Amino acid sequence: MSAIVVVHGIGKQHSGANSLHVSLSAALLDGLNRAGVTEVKPDSIGVAFYGHLFRPPGPAPAKGELAYTHRDVTDPFEIELLIRWWAEAHRLEPNQVPPPSAKGTSKATTPQSVQRALYALSRSRFFARTADRFLIGILKQLRLYLTAPDVRERVQAELAAAVTADTRVIVGHSLGSIVSYEALCAHPDWPVHTFVTLGSPLGIPNLVFDRLRPEPRSGKGSWPGRVRAWTNLCDRHDVVALNKHLAPLFSDGEHVVRDLLIDNGWQAHAIEPHLTAAETGKAISEGLRKMP
Template identity: 50%
Template sequence: MRARLNGLAKAEFFQGVAKRFLVGELKQVTRYLDEPPTWQAARAAVAEQIGADTRVIVAHSLGSVVAYEALCENPDWPVTDLVTVGSPLGLPLIFQRLSPLRTDGLGAWPEGVLRWTNIADPGDIVALVDTLGPLFAPGPYGPVEDKAITNGVKMHDFARYLTAPKTGTAIATGLQQPPA
C-alpha cells in the first residue's frame, strides 16, 4: 500500500488533486506556500527563537518546511543539527517549491548545519515521502539520516514523535560537541 501511495504522490495528476484536496484543506499549508507575508512571518518567528547557543532545531510537520527554509536563508546561525519529524518536505507539491530551488534535482543542504535527522512514521500521511536522504544534497557528515518509528494510531502526533527514543538520540547528538 505504501509503495502505491508513494507512486501516486509522484503522479502529475495526483499533484494537482493533492493541491486542491489535501493541501487545499490545510489552509495553513496553502497560505504558507502562496502568501509571502505568511512565509515571511513564519521564518521571522523561527529567527526570533535562535540565540547564540542554539545548536539543535526540532521541527514538526509544516514547521519542518519553515525551519528548513529559515536555515537555508541564515547560514550564519549557530545551529549544527536539524531534526525533522513528520515532515512533508518530500511531498512533490512542497519539494518543488522549496526555497532555495533544487539544483540538479536535489534540494539544498542548509549551509552551517552539520547533521540532519529525519524521523517519520510510515503511516503518517503528512510524511508520505518518509525518506529525505535521496532528495537533498548531502551535508558535511553525509546525507539526511532517515529513521522510521511507529506512533501507533496517532501517526502524526508531535508528542509521540518528540518522546520517541530515536528523536531523543538525534537531539542528544546535536547537543554534544560537534566532531572535529
C-alpha cells in the same frame, strides 16, 4: 537561552508559545530520558511559535472558523495534495482505503470527487480520528505558507526571533520542518549544527519540494546552512510525510540525511509521540554533545 528550539506544525492557531512549551518540552525530555540523557532542563528548550498568524482576527464567522466542507476545497494545490494523500493512504492500507478512482483524480475535480477523497481518507488509520474541517484546514495552511509571500516572511520572522547564540539544535515538525529548513538555508550564520525533522512533507514533489527556497537544482535541495547532522524521523503510516526518505533529495557529497522510521501508534503524525521516541532523543542528544 535555548540550546534546542522546537518548531511546531499545522493546526496550532489556538495555542501559544508558553502553552506549547509545557507539552512539547515535557515530551522532548521524555525522549531524551529514553536515550539516556537526564541533565537537560526545560529552560534550555524554546518553542518557535507562528500558529497565531493563521488565526483570523475578531470573532469567528457564523459557520465557525474551521467549519470547512468539501465545497471549500477548490484550489488546485489543495485538490492535488488531497488526492496524493488518498493514494498514499490506499498504498499503506489497501484493505481499508479504496483506491483513487478515475473520477477522483480528474483535472476537472468536482465537489463530489473531493467528498469521495475525504470519505476514503476517513477510513484510513491515519485520518480516522480527524474531522473533515480539520483536514481541510491542514491543506489550507500548507498552501498559504508555500504560496503567500507575506505569510511566509512573517512565519520565518517568528523562527528567527526564537534562535539565539546558544541554539545548537532545531527540531521541526510537519510544516515546521519546511519553515526550519528554509530558515537554516537563509541563515548560514546561525550556530545551529543539528537538524531534526519529524513527519516532514519536505519531499513531496511539485507541491512542496519544488517550491522550497532556495529552489532545488537538478532534483537536489540545498544543504541547510551550517548543519552537520540531519536526522529525519516519521511513522511509516504517516500520510502527510508522503516521501519518507529525504536522503536522496538533500544529501550531497559531504552530508547525508539519516532517515529513520518509528512507531507512533495511532497518532502517526502528532508531534508529541515523535518527541518521546528514543530515536528522536538520541538525535537531539548527539547534537547537544557537539556543543562547545
